[in-house]
Amino acid sequence: MTERSNRPDRVAFVGFGEAGSALASGWGDARPTDLRAYDIKMETPATRQALIDRCAEHGVAGQTSLASALRRVVAVFCVVTADQALAAAQAGAPLIAPGTLWFDCNSCAPGTKRRAAQLIEAAGGRYVDVAVMSPVYPKRHHVPLLIAGPHSEAACATLGALDMRPNHAGAEVGRASSIKMLRSVMVKGMEALTAECFLAARRAGVEEEVIGSLEASDPDIRWRARGAYNLERMMVHGARRAAEMKEVALTVDELGLGGRMAAATAVWQELISDLGEEPGADDLYARADLILSRLPPLTR
Missing domain, CATH: 1.10.1040.10 (N-(1-d-carboxylethyl)-l-norvaline Dehydrogenase; domain 2)
Known part of the structure; x- marks a missing residue:
């Protein structure tokens, strides 16, 4: 398969803070054609507009519900805070399409990632343990990533097509997380x-x-x-x-x-x-x- 054929056309961010903004602003020609984002702060009137404005600044379609963000996407970048990673997987699992790659980029314990993986896999998704190994600025989408889990080969191909910098860390969910932690x-x-x-x-x-x-x-x-x-x-x-x-x-x-x-x-x-x-x-x-x-x- 060519790099272009591996590039996902519909991608969603779950969480759109510093990490999500950095990735979205870094993608150039590799940018997905349909790029969406949902953040729990969009459900609160006091913080909604700031998130919608941030999405617009980076050319991302801000969504006010998780369901609309995940509808028919083929890849999800979960970039919430560490304490919300499992809750995000619980909420997102029933909404993803079969085969969806769920890139869990959160800094979580291996046990937390394994529990999230069970939820995503049971729903037919493909869970990927991702460890972000340096600050996202100034490298943005070129930040070094460690990738682990049974879908690592497909995950690395997809990330490579997005002009990202993945490195394979093993076939076991939690291995990349262990290194980062x-x-x-x-x-x-x-x-x-x-x-x-x-x-x-x-x-x-x-x-x-x-x-x-x-x-x-x-x-x-x-x-x-x-x-x-x-x-x-x-x-x-x-x-x-x-x-x-x-x-x-x-x-x-x-x-x-x-x-x-x-x-x-x-x-x-x-x-x-x-x-x-x-x-x-x-x-x-x-x-x-x-x-x-x-x-x-x-x-x-």
């Missing part, structure tokens, strides 16, 4: 450690000494720049990261290792996200001061 123990955990270390150092008035010691121990890391970046990630994306890290904790717990570090990371991510999304100046101390000015007293 366990990587996040380190990536998001370092963000949380950054917050606890530098906020405490700033409040104690020993930030220069702490950074100097870190630079002496590990000079390959630009600690000021990295710290400012990590705090910005938590301020802007902490809510989504917290939901992901709760799934990471579940992943580690399912492996018999408790998941305590991941659970603590989720707490820090959620805490800083709740302070507001405006990250302020691109400077470690300015961001630390902004967070400390908003942070309520914390005790164990």
Whole structure:
């Protein structure tokens, strides 16, 4: 089959936040002819218009019901928050046509993905475990993807026809998710450690000494720049990261290792996200001061 023959002509997004917008804005000549999106925020009058406007900005037909979004589509990109992935599969399964590829791009525990797969497969769909392995901006549809599950070959052919960047991770649903989840123990955990270390150092008035010691121990890391970046990630994306890290904790717990570090990371991510999304100046101390000015007293 040619690449063009693998390209789906009717595609739907379930969820249309940052990830969905990034993919839709990246597709050029590979763009599906019928591209739709449904987001649960469209059911609320206060948030509906903003979602409809976002869809229009990216040339996507916004749908006010999940049923209309999924009618006769051949591929679905499920890009909701991690805590809503299973609910999205439950709602979408009765509405999809037989053979529909359900790309579950959410950052979920392998067990959560396997439960979602059972729902989609029982309805005649083809479930695909997708792990998005870097921020969607600036790469957009070229963001690296890990693909797992029994339909991986067909999934990779379809994604390739959409000019995307899939890599096969195995035939078992949950394998791609495991790689993403366990990587996040380190990536998001370092963000949380950054917050606890530098906020405490700033409040104690020993930030220069702490950074100097870190630079002496590990000079390959630009600690000021990295710290400012990590705090910005938590301020802007902490809510989504917290939901992901709760799934990471579940992943580690399912492996018999408790998941305590991941659970603590989720707490820090959620805490800083709740302070507001405006990250302020691109400077470690300015961001630390902004967070400390908003942070309520914390005790164990």
